[in-house]
Amino acid sequence: MRLLIGSDDSGCIKELVANRGTNTSEQSALQPLHLEAHLERGLNAKAHQMLQISDNECLLARMSGDIELVSWSREPRGGEEDKPVFEVSSFQVMATLGGLLDGEKMQELHKRSQRRAASADRFVALFALPGQPQRYFAATMSGQFHFLALADGDLKLQKTFSVRGPVEFAQLYDLEETEKLVFAYGGEDNLIKLVEVSRDLEQLEQIWEAKNVKNDRLDLKVPIWPAALRFLQPAVSPASEGLNYQFIAVTRHSHLHFYQTTHGRKPFRSVDLLPNREPTTSLEVVGDVTPLGNVKSTSFEGFSIITTDTKKSILQFEPSGHLLGKFGGSDIKGFPSYIHVQGKYLVEGGLDRYVRVFELKNRNMLLKVFAGGKVSSVLLLDVSDVELPLSKxxxxxxxxxxxxxxxxxxxxxxxxxxxxxxxxxxxxxxxxLDG
Known part of the structure; x- marks a missing residue:
């Protein structure tokens, strides 16, 4: 397997080459074939988001407010007696676009935040725009929606829109081609909103906003904090005419909400995922999904979700709230701040400074490597194993x-x-015998 790891360790990215069964916490297990740091920028420029855009290029969105276009080339290594042959990469920054974060706005937003310490602005989303070659989208916690283009080897900022912050997530609807780009976003004390952006990037318009759920049994307001969202296909038999979007969202208060815009602005169903209200921070879907993780179904059944709490758990649920199992079990020792479903695998990293790869079908851990620093993001570039020479x-x-x-x-x-x-x-x- 080949991975790129965004590590808080000196703000670098690390290339990892390792086979299934590699585990640096066990001396008798396989060890990494290659682990090397590149493009060190310091702790204040760690890579919050990474996006692979070609076979040898990716975008890095850094805490410094820069987005870098990074290219790599490879050369063989090894081949000595009893040594495996594999390729290692050299990395080069080809273009940089800076000044994309807004620290002053985050200071204003902190005044109404429940967080004890002020949060620095950071990138919360980075992805390619479907059907628009070399066009990309980046969202920031402060509420900046940036639209980027790659032209003649250079990164250009096409347009920036400001939306209400803080923004924990920004998700694009990519289940069918739409006249305009449709995004959902939300965050702390920031109800889920749907906005349309014209294809020429001239206009952003809010088309829908959620309402909070009813007060709890003590008649207290339920805190608003959506953390992540995934779209489904439109309802087949909508309850009313008009806007027809369906989506699920997890909140920092361990709720899983189900929405149909034709049904109303409040969730039509809500499930408590964790009994003690441990904060849930992420949402990945296991099933038939689009490149951006949206569900290719009109039904709220037939798939499962994966979420994380802020302690150490990675949990897989049915939409009903039934717990299917945990990834990693007691092996994970800190907040799993990064998870991503890629094909048949779940990639994880976090505070315990390990990067792990799990198999989705059985939740078995295939790889565990100490990365040296908190893991902020991971790209799984290749899942094939390196052929190892036989021992004597x-x-x-x-x-x-x-x-x-x-x-x-x-x-x-x-x-x-x-x-x-x-x-x-x-x-x-x-x-x-004669006859």
């Missing part, structure tokens, strides 16, 4: 087996010839 013990074992196989084959041949020879002699000695 394995070579001797195979040689011994080959000798045994040859002896057995020779013995079987001798037995077969003996049987054939015996049959021939019996036919010759058998008296002929």
């Amino acid at each position: 013990k394995e070579k001797n074992k195979r040689r011994h087996k080959r000798v045994l196989d040859e002896d057995q084959e020779r013995e079987e041949d001798n037995e077969l010839w003996a049987q054939l020879d015996g049959s021939s002699k019996r036919r010759k000695s058998k008296p002929r």
Whole structure:
């Protein structure tokens, strides 16, 4: 496997090459073939978001407010006696676009925040715009929606819109082609909103806003803090005419909300995921999904979700709230701040400074490597394993087996010839009967 790891350790990215079964916490297990730091920028420029845009390019969104276009080339390594052959990468920043964060706005937003310490502005989303080659979108916690273009090897800022912050997530609807780009966003004390952006990037318009759920049993207002959202396909038999969007959202208060815009502005169903209201911070879907993780279904069934709490748990639920299982179990020792479903795998990293890869179908851990610093983001570039040369013990074992196989084959041949020879002699000695 080949991974790029965004690490808080000196604000670098690290290239990891390792096979399934690698575990740096066990001396007897396989160890990484390659782990090397690149593009160090310091702790204040750690990579919050990473996006692969081609076979040898990615975008890095850094805490410094820069988005970098990074290219890499590879050359072989190894090949000595009993050493595996694999490729390692050299990285180069090809273009940089800066000044995309707004620290002053975050100071204003902190005045109405429940957080004890002020949060620095950061990137909360970075993805490619479907159907628009070399066009990208980045969202910030302060409420900046940036639209970027890659042209002639350079990054250009096409347009920036300001929305209400703080923004914990920004999700694009990509289940079908729409006349305008449709985004959902929300955050602390910031109800979920749907906005449309014209394809020419001239206008952003809010088209829908959620309402909070009813007060709790003590008639107290339920805190507003949506943390992540995924769209579904439009309802087949909508309750009313008009705007037809469906989505699910998790909140920092461990609720899973179900929305249909034709049903109203409040969630039509709400599920408590965790009994003690531990904060849930992320949302990934396991099932038939789009490149941006939206659900290719009109039904709120037939898929599962993965979320994290702020302690150490990665939990998989049915939409009903039934717990299917946990990833990592007691192996994870700190907040799993980053998770991402990619194909058949779940990639995880966080405060305990390990990066892990799990198999979705059984939640088995395939890889665990100490990254040296808190893991902020991960790209899984390749899932194939490097062919390892045989050890002397394995070579001797195979040689011994080959000798045994040859002896057995020779013995079987001798037995077969003996049987054939015996049959021939019996036919010759058998008296002929004249009619």
